[in-house]
Amino acid sequence: MFPLGTVLFPHMPLRLRVFEQRYLVMLSTLLQSDAAEFGVVLIERGQEVGGGEKRFGLGTVAEITSLGTQDGFIGLLAEGRQRIRIDEWLDDDPHPRAEVSPVPELTWDEQWRAPLANAERAVRRSLAVSSEFSELTWPADIGIQGDPVATAWQLAGVAPLGPLDQVGLLAATSAEELLVGLTELCDGISADLSAPWPDDA
Structure with missing residues (x-):
C-alpha cells in the first residue's frame, strides 16, 4: 500500500518519485512478483513521508507501467485500475500493507x-x-x-x-x-x- 496526499482514480496516470526506504523495499518485492501492482489510499491525517499517518479505507490499485532511476530516487509511472476497500491494515514493517477487497466496477447504461x-x-x-x-x-x-x-x-x-x-x-x-x-x-x-x-x- 502507498498512502498519498492525493486520490488516484481508475484510468488515471500516477507519477511518483520513490526515495523512502520502506517504499524502495516495497518496489523490490513487487518487481519479483507476477503482478507489479500496489494500492493507493488518501492520507486522512499526517504526512506522506515518515509514516504514522491515518488513512482512508477506500483506494485504487495502481499498475506499474514504467520505472527509471534519477538523482537518487526511482521515478515510477503507474495507472489506476480496480477500486479497493481496506478490510484490515497490517503491520507497516517493512512497508504499509493491508488486506483488501475489490469494489464492484461501475457499469454503463x-x-x-x-x-x-x-x-x-x-x-x-x-x-x-x-x-x-x-x-x-x-x-x-x-x-x-x-x-x-x-x-x-x-x-x-x-x-x-x-x-x-x-x-x-x-x-x-x-x-x-x-x-x-x-x-x-x-x-x-x-x-x-x-x-x-x-x-x-
Missing part, C-alpha cells in the same frame, strides 16, 4: 449519455475558470479517451477538486452517481469563481 456530456462540460468550464486564478495540472482542452465509464473516471481525475471531494466521488456506486456528483461539484466551483467581487464599501 446509455440513459446516462446526457449526464456524461453535462459532466464533461462542467469539468472543462471549471478548469477554464480555475486556470485564471492558479496553475493547474490539467488544461481545459485535455483529451479524454476510452469507454464511457473510463471517460467518467478521467473527468473526475482532471477536475480541479480537493482530495475530500475526490474521495467522495471515488466511493460512487453507479456511473450516474459519479457523473451527477462531479457535475454539481464543478458547477459549484465555476459559480464561486465567476461571482462578482463584493463591493469594498
Whole structure:
C-alpha cells in the first residue's frame, strides 16, 4: 500500500518519485512478483513521508507501467485500475500493507449519455475558470479517451477538486452517481469563481 496526499482514480496516470526506504523495499518485492501492482489510499491525517499517518479505507490499485532511476530516487509511472476497500491494515514493517477487497466496477447504461456530456462540460468550464486564478495540472482542452465509464473516471481525475471531494466521488456506486456528483461539484466551483467581487464599501 502507498498512502498519498492525493486520490488516484481508475484510468488515471500516477507519477511518483520513490526515495523512502520502506517504499524502495516495497518496489523490490513487487518487481519479483507476477503482478507489479500496489494500492493507493488518501492520507486522512499526517504526512506522506515518515509514516504514522491515518488513512482512508477506500483506494485504487495502481499498475506499474514504467520505472527509471534519477538523482537518487526511482521515478515510477503507474495507472489506476480496480477500486479497493481496506478490510484490515497490517503491520507497516517493512512497508504499509493491508488486506483488501475489490469494489464492484461501475457499469454503463446509455440513459446516462446526457449526464456524461453535462459532466464533461462542467469539468472543462471549471478548469477554464480555475486556470485564471492558479496553475493547474490539467488544461481545459485535455483529451479524454476510452469507454464511457473510463471517460467518467478521467473527468473526475482532471477536475480541479480537493482530495475530500475526490474521495467522495471515488466511493460512487453507479456511473450516474459519479457523473451527477462531479457535475454539481464543478458547477459549484465555476459559480464561486465567476461571482462578482463584493463591493469594498
